[in-house]
Amino acid sequence: MREICYDNQSGRLERDRIWQLAMPEVDEGWVYGETAKSAVEYIKSCALNSEHFHDISWKDLQIDLLGGSRNGLGDSLLVWDAGAVLVTVDFAERLRQSALTGYSLEAVVRIAVNQTTVANPVLLLLNAPNTGRDGRWKVVGENECPFCRNEPIICPACGDWNRVCPGCGKRTFGEKEGFKVREWPDMYVVDQALFRGANLIKHGGIFFVDSVCKRWMEESNFHPVIFKPAFANVA
Ligand SMILES: [Zn+2]
Ligand SMILES: [Zn+2]
Secondary structure, three states, X not given: OEEEEEOOOOOOEEEEEEEEXXXXXXXXXXXXXXXXXXXXXEEOOOOOOXXXXXXXXXXXXXXXXXXXXXXXXXOEEEEOOXXXXXXXXXXXXXXXXXXXXXXXXXXXXXXXXXXXXXXXXXXXXXXXXXXXXXXXXXXXXXXXXXXXXXXXXXXXXXXXXXXXXXXXOOEOEOOOOOEEEOOOOOOOEEEHHHXXXXXXXXXXXEEEEEHHHHHHHHHOOOOOOEEEEEEEEOO
């Protein structure tokens, strides 16, 4: 088995500047969503492979609403299988009145089946343009398809992963000779420069906030949410 690992050692890394915005697990008693039907557009810009994408744009997200046995519906919920974070219209209004920048609120959510006791919730997708794939994922050893050795596993141009080899068509992850992720990082690294004055960004498909955003969210009692420490690379 070959491995991909995450580099959170190199660079000039600082704590207490950036946090990963995460959501509780679905078994923690909050309302959560599951995708019933969705339509997305893949945003592509890779110079090497026209199938690679660095972001998706939601056109429609129909969800089943579930859970909430213990905690009900807060300001936010996770559509776990889509990795999408939704917020209530009430919270969206509070957010719009803040001075925070970087995020978007998208009216693409429809509720297919509501299995909770929450009556007629109106939800918006919390989003931000993805600033790119996380370039800190590295292949241990040769960055090449283990079967044909003709194609890279991690694209050198855009950082997308070739989970199916574009050369030989074999699955490159999970098979006996394929790759696996060594471990998911407990601390991600984000280049400070990617924020460009925004308070909330998406990088590698994950939300990160600066200290201004974190403080505002804490003071306005945004919940449920988990602020996981991340490293800022200030190099
Ligand atoms: Zn191959
Ligand atoms: Zn690429």
